[in-house]
Structures are given as structure tokens and as C-alpha cells.
Amino acid sequence: MAFNNTDISAFKNVWVFCEQRQGVMMPTTFELISEGRKLADELGVELYGILLGDNVDGIAKQLGGYGADKVLVYNSPLLKEYTTDAYTKVISDAVEEFKPDIFLFGASNIGRDLAPRCAARLHTGLCADCTHLDVDLDGYIEYLRTGSSLDVEGMNFDSKLFDVKTNLKMTRPAFGGHLMATIVCPRFRPAMATVRPGVMKRRDFDAAKAESVEILHPEFKLDASDIKTEILEIVKASKKLVDLIGAEVIVSVGRGISKDVEKGIKLAEELAEVLGGVVGSSRACVDAGWITADHQVGQTGKTVHPKIYVALGISGAIQHKAGMQDSELIIAVNKNADAPIFEVADYGICGDLFKVTPLLIEAFKAEKAKKA
Amino acid sequence: MKIYVCVKQVPDTSGKVAVNEDGTLNRASMDTITNPDDLNAMEAALQLKDATGCKVIAVSMGPPPAEGMLRQLIAMGADEAILISGREFGGSDTFATSQIIAAAINHVGLDEEDIVFCGRQAIDGDTAQVGPQIADKLEIPQVTYVADIKKDGKDVVVKRMLEDGYMTIKVKTPCLLTCIKELNTPRYMSVSGIMECYSKPLTILDFDALKDEPLIELDTIGLKGSPTNIYKSFTPPQKGVGVMLEGDGKETAEALAATLAAKHII
Incomplete structure (x- = not known):
């Protein structure tokens, strides 16, 4: 059966790309899982993490602690370090197989390399650097009431083109922050977004949920010949970088x-x-x-x-x-x-x-x- | 060997930005500039031209006045320019834009040794999406956040920046690279370049020129066809005005510290 991403009703669940570097989860991933949980609850669906790497099962459970129901883990020596080609192929194939409705990425230098490539391959829309996400319309209106200059009373939120109550509403700054825009992706699935690090609030860690999270290992195809780049070296910054996002x-x-x-x-x-x-x-x-x-x-x-x-x-x-x-x-x-x-x-x-x-x-x- | 440099004319958001009452940007009131990162991409291309004698083609999608910007890039050293311009293309999101630009590059021809350069991102949308999406449409490898470039035979060796360090990556041509400002300092237009910039070719590709290209899907371009649409736009709220403290001396500092201590903030 061919992949038809205009058949909106065939797509379900919220996915988060779980970025790890050298086997350590990037902190933004936990913010995204926390936010993904909110969206999954608004839709009444499951939250999946998708984790790529080499032998990374050990860091998958913690995703459950922040709200993931299931984690799809793809292990391969070819996925140990990030390459655009390998990650795009495995992720795009997984999307075609499992058909998520919503797919979030962190707007890191890697997320901003990967997400647009996947969106182009999957023929769907992607909204960059989001700072606010809503499915629930009342929640969105409440956000506008306090977070915008708009007078929401008497405003028309309906659309002839799509269901405003189930579509993801993705809000982001534009023109250097002079304007905010809320973007929708009504005709194709998944609706994809990259999310600014440090913006979404991390939930409290739930140890019981971390234990009960379901870890899955779907089959996948990846060959060295799929990767057109070669990593010659990886250099970590010698100086300890300042942690602005975690600072009080x-x-x-x-x-x-x-x-x-x-x-x-x-x-x-x-x-x-x-x-x-x-x-x-x-x-x-x-x-x-x-x-x-x-x-x-x-x-x-x-x-x-x-x-x-x-x-x-x-x-x-x-x-x-x-x-x-x-x-x-x-x-x-x-x-x-x-x-x-x-x-x-x-x-x-x-x-x-x-x-x-x-x-x-x-x-x-x-x-x-x-x-x- | 050819190098395509993708450039965008953008409103200068570092200056005064006027917003219309309906929440859209008042573009007429703003200056336009060549997107800053794109100038680094152009400089990188010109350095490769200086070293190898390759041809540099500036490519832009935008309204007809973008021709002026392209003439400036020719004056900087580009050999020719392509302006993709048509009513049907207006309002395109990144997905739609990338397939139109990819189709234009394909139309002119992408050969084995060619490279496509882009800036990291444009200052109007800050998305950084069009580069990777062009690469996917053209089915060529990409490297983003490039801070150093060395040509090594048919390969290119680049330094790719991460938040916590960098990678050195070898990539075969044809490929697409997105450039950051740390890569170089863009040169100025030369006097001879300015004299000659109107005698070099500038091709305009409109809808009719590209509509039969295989990389274009006619139902996913322009405002109506773009996969993403704007649902609402608004200006962020102004924060309530705070307190301007009197003076700038010792008493002022002590009063502030005492206030914060009383509120248990420090």
C-alpha cells in the first residue's frame, strides 16, 4: 500500500525525536517529551519517543519518566554518530510505517539539519523554532488572551479548510521577534515542528513511568552506501560552555x-x-x-x-x-x-x-x- | 565546475520595523538588504572561484526588484545570476520555495562537480529550512552550519559547527553547504565589477519556464499550495512598564538590593 499522507485520518499519535550525542540524551529532549505529553493528552493518543544510536537502550527508559508511553529504538553502528543521510532514511521510513499525526524535533543544530530534510522527503509541512504549541482550541485562545496583542473576544477561530479543534497550532516568532505567527499544516501528515530549546517546561520525573515505558525495536533497512558523507573527526569544545538555559x-x-x-x-x-x-x-x-x-x-x-x-x-x-x-x-x-x-x-x-x-x-x- | 549560491533579499529587521494594524509587516516602510548569511555563502563561492576558476551563479527567488541585489552580487564577482520570479510562486513556504529553487537549478543543470551554497538562515523567517529541503529535492548530500571549507579533489572537507564543538566531514560533490558568518568576511563590490555588472547575464525564470520541470508539483507551490499556512499572526504583548529608579549612586544600589531582599528574591 502506497504511503498517502493526505489521508489525515490514517495518522495517529505524537512523536518526539530524541536527540542523543555520544550516548547522552540532549536535555531539550526532556522538554519536548514533556510538551509532547500535553499534546498527546489533548488528542487522547499515545506519545512515542524515537531514538536512534548505537546500543542506546540504556537511555530510553528515562523518556518514560517525562511522559513517553513508548520508545522506538533503532540501534546500528551506522547510527552511532549523527549523519543527515542515515537519520533521514530511518526516520522517514519509520514515519511511513507507523504514521504519526504530530512529530516534534528540538531546534538544535542537528534538529534543524534533520527535520527539514525529513519534511521534504515525507512531503509535509514543517514549522521552525516554535515557542508555543496547542491542539486544544480553548487552550490556544487562552494563550492568545495573555500572550498576544489580539482582542480574542468575538474573533473567528473557525476555518473552512481544516478542523481547528484537532490540528496542531504552531506559534513562532518571525522578523526577529517583531511578529508572532501561528502556523498550521492542514493537508498533509505528520504536522512537523522544531521547538526552541529552553522554552518548553520539563515535567517532574516520574520513576514509576520510567520503569513501565514500553521499548520497541522495529526492523529497519540501512546500508553504509546510503550515507554520502564521512565524519573524519568530532571535536568537543575544550572550554566548558556556559549553561544559560539552566541558570537561575x-x-x-x-x-x-x-x-x-x-x-x-x-x-x-x-x-x-x-x-x-x-x-x-x-x-x-x-x-x-x-x-x-x-x-x-x-x-x-x-x-x-x-x-x-x-x-x-x-x-x-x-x-x-x-x-x-x-x-x-x-x-x-x-x-x-x-x-x-x-x-x-x-x-x-x-x-x-x-x-x-x-x-x-x-x-x-x-x-x-x-x-x- | 559550477557553484550555485542561493540568496534572498530580506527586510532589514535590525532597524526599525513597522507593523500594520492587521498584524502583517509593513514592508514598504523598511529597507531591504541581501540576507547576511548569504553574503558569507557568496564569499565562500568566490574564494573557490579564485582558487579553481569555477563559475559562480547567484540564484534568488523573489519579486522583480531583487534584480538590483543580484546585480550587486555580480559586482562582487558572480559570473551570472538567475531570478526566479512569478506571481504563482508568491507566498510559498519553505517546502514550496525549495522545490521551485531545486527545479531552477535542475533546469540550468547540476553536474557531478557542482556545489550549491546557501546561507545558514534568512533573518526574516529564521527557519534554516530551505537549504536542507533543496538538497533533498535534488537528492544530493548536505552539510549545514559550515565554518570552514577545503576542496580535496572531487570531495569537499568541511568543518560543521555544533553547539558543543564541531565535526569535520568529508562530502562528495554535488552537494549543498549552508554557511555561517564565522566562515569568512564577505568582500566588497569591486570598481570593475560595478562597471561590468550590467553586461553579465541575468536570466529571469518565470512560471512558464519552470512549470514542466519534474521537481515541481504544481499543486504544492505558492500561497495556496504550500503545506503550511498562517492561521493567525499577532504582535507580542508589551510588558507592563517597570520602575525607573532615581539616581545612579550608592543609595540607588542599596535601595534596589533592599527591595529585592525584602521580596526574598535575593
Whole structure:
């Protein structure tokens, strides 16, 4: 029977691509499994993880702990390291065999290589870098009520083209975060999305569900001749990369440190240390070569929502705000009283960061000492 | 050996962006630029041209004014340009766009030693999807996030960036590579290039030119045919205005620290 992906009713269940590197699950996978669980519950269907690698059964069970009902595991020496060709073939064949309705990928450098290739092969739609996903229409309307500028009362949510109650609604920023768009994939299946790392909330780990998750090993065909690239070496970054997504406090620097870059970064480090956090940056500092790209917050960097975000000398371009405006508390220091960063700041100080930051360090130290 | 460089003319989202009342982008109010990553792709192609004498063809899909951008790329050093332009193509999503561009490349011809370069992603949509999707339509291997390129006989050896390091990958031609800004610094247009840019060939491929290409499915192009559609679009809400603290001295810092301590935030 030929694969017909316009026969919508033949497609069922939610799938998540579970990315592992060197046998370790990427943390974003757990966020996606958690979000996938929500969508599967809204549809009343099962959640599957699909895991490719070499001898990776040992890391499959933890997916159950975050909400997966079943995990499809594909083991082969040819799948040990990621290659576009091998992963695309195995995943596309699996989709044709099992026909999932929804398929999520993390928007990592690998997910963004793999998902579009699979979508092209499977002849279906893919929405990039989603920050919000809904099946349930009421939930989507509630999201718009608080998360958009739209007046949802009296708005028409019906469509002549598709069932608005069962189709996945995929919301993402566009034009550098100036606009948000909700995308649908009404005519083909699966509806595919890549999801921004750090945006979806991870569920609490359920040890009992991790034990009861069903692990399956479907048969598959893969030959060395399917792979047109050859990996010559894999090099891990020698320096430990900063964990912005997991940080509770982030102190970020912007173009305002240009007067004395070294001192500006040192002040941010000191303030971050006092508050128990890490140092982030705007794109300008990364582009100027002052700090490495793993520190970058924003539309092309990382999306973060720490408890405290301190912006030192960051003007607040919309691309930067898109990555940090959902922080629980934002403190901004900038010389320019009209800087857009103050539009999202809970507390703003108009002043020179080289003057203000040392004062903040002392003041926070003093308050912490009182509590100790 | 030919190199195709896929380029896109985009609104400059780093400047002021105006949004219409209905939530769509007011493009008329914005400057257009060549997508930044695509200039790195063009530079990579021109460096291979400098080394091997190969031919560089700039390819873009867009409305007729994109011709101006293509003339600039010829002035940078491209040998010719192709503009894919037609009402039927308008509103295409990444799937639809990639099959149209793949069909255009196939129409001109993709030979054994050829390479297709793309930028990593365009700043208007930030999807990074069109490159891999062109590669799949053309049935050629791809490497994305390329930060270094070495030609090695019929193979290309590239450095592919990951979040936590990189891979060195050998790939046979024909192949498609997507380039990141770390790869190089794009050159400027040369004076002689500017003088000659209108004398070099610029071909316009419209719907009639491509409609019989086997890689195009006529029911999955354009706004209506695209697999994905926009359901709603909106502007993100503005956060409530916070407090601007008085002054920038010691008292201000101490008052802030005391407030946060009282709220048990620190």
C-alpha cells in the first residue's frame, strides 16, 4: 500500500525525536517529551519517543519518566554518530510505517539539519523554532488572551479548510521577534515542528513511568552506501560552555562595555558570582569577538527565563528582548534613558555600568551578608 | 565546475520595523538588504572561484526588484545570476520555495562537480529550512552550519559547527553547504565589477519556464499550495512598564538590593 499522507485520518499519535550525542540524551529532549505529553493528552493518543544510536537502550527508559508511553529504538553502528543521510532514511521510513499525526524535533543544530530534510522527503509541512504549541482550541485562545496583542473576544477561530479543534497550532516568532505567527499544516501528515530549546517546561520525573515505558525495536533497512558523507573527526569544545538555559540568574553585557571590554566582563562576572549566576551577552558582543557565542541571549542565541536577568549596557534590540523578556525579574542598567531595554525592565537604572555595577555588587553583598 | 549560491533579499529587521494594524509587516516602510548569511555563502563561492576558476551563479527567488541585489552580487564577482520570479510562486513556504529553487537549478543543470551554497538562515523567517529541503529535492548530500571549507579533489572537507564543538566531514560533490558568518568576511563590490555588472547575464525564470520541470508539483507551490499556512499572526504583548529608579549612586544600589531582599528574591 502506497504511503498517502493526505489521508489525515490514517495518522495517529505524537512523536518526539530524541536527540542523543555520544550516548547522552540532549536535555531539550526532556522538554519536548514533556510538551509532547500535553499534546498527546489533548488528542487522547499515545506519545512515542524515537531514538536512534548505537546500543542506546540504556537511555530510553528515562523518556518514560517525562511522559513517553513508548520508545522506538533503532540501534546500528551506522547510527552511532549523527549523519543527515542515515537519520533521514530511518526516520522517514519509520514515519511511513507507523504514521504519526504530530512529530516534534528540538531546534538544535542537528534538529534543524534533520527535520527539514525529513519534511521534504515525507512531503509535509514543517514549522521552525516554535515557542508555543496547542491542539486544544480553548487552550490556544487562552494563550492568545495573555500572550498576544489580539482582542480574542468575538474573533473567528473557525476555518473552512481544516478542523481547528484537532490540528496542531504552531506559534513562532518571525522578523526577529517583531511578529508572532501561528502556523498550521492542514493537508498533509505528520504536522512537523522544531521547538526552541529552553522554552518548553520539563515535567517532574516520574520513576514509576520510567520503569513501565514500553521499548520497541522495529526492523529497519540501512546500508553504509546510503550515507554520502564521512565524519573524519568530532571535536568537543575544550572550554566548558556556559549553561544559560539552566541558570537561575544571568548577568548579561552589551555594547555598553566597549569603553573597557575586559573590565566590563569582569564586573559582570563578579555580579553574577554574588547572585549565584552566569554571564550572558547580547549579539553585539559576540559579533565583536569580546565573548564566545555560547553566552549569547536572543533570537539567534538562546531563549532564557531565569529568576533574575541583569542587563548591563544592553540597548535592548527586539532580537535580544525576544530571548529574555520572559525572565521573572529584569534589572537594566543603561546610560541612555530611552533605551528599549527599559521597556521590559522591572527595575531600571539610568547610569554608566562601570559606575553602577560595582555599587550593585557591594549592595547585594551587604544584603546577602545580613541574611547569612 | 559550477557553484550555485542561493540568496534572498530580506527586510532589514535590525532597524526599525513597522507593523500594520492587521498584524502583517509593513514592508514598504523598511529597507531591504541581501540576507547576511548569504553574503558569507557568496564569499565562500568566490574564494573557490579564485582558487579553481569555477563559475559562480547567484540564484534568488523573489519579486522583480531583487534584480538590483543580484546585480550587486555580480559586482562582487558572480559570473551570472538567475531570478526566479512569478506571481504563482508568491507566498510559498519553505517546502514550496525549495522545490521551485531545486527545479531552477535542475533546469540550468547540476553536474557531478557542482556545489550549491546557501546561507545558514534568512533573518526574516529564521527557519534554516530551505537549504536542507533543496538538497533533498535534488537528492544530493548536505552539510549545514559550515565554518570552514577545503576542496580535496572531487570531495569537499568541511568543518560543521555544533553547539558543543564541531565535526569535520568529508562530502562528495554535488552537494549543498549552508554557511555561517564565522566562515569568512564577505568582500566588497569591486570598481570593475560595478562597471561590468550590467553586461553579465541575468536570466529571469518565470512560471512558464519552470512549470514542466519534474521537481515541481504544481499543486504544492505558492500561497495556496504550500503545506503550511498562517492561521493567525499577532504582535507580542508589551510588558507592563517597570520602575525607573532615581539616581545612579550608592543609595540607588542599596535601595534596589533592599527591595529585592525584602521580596526574598535575593
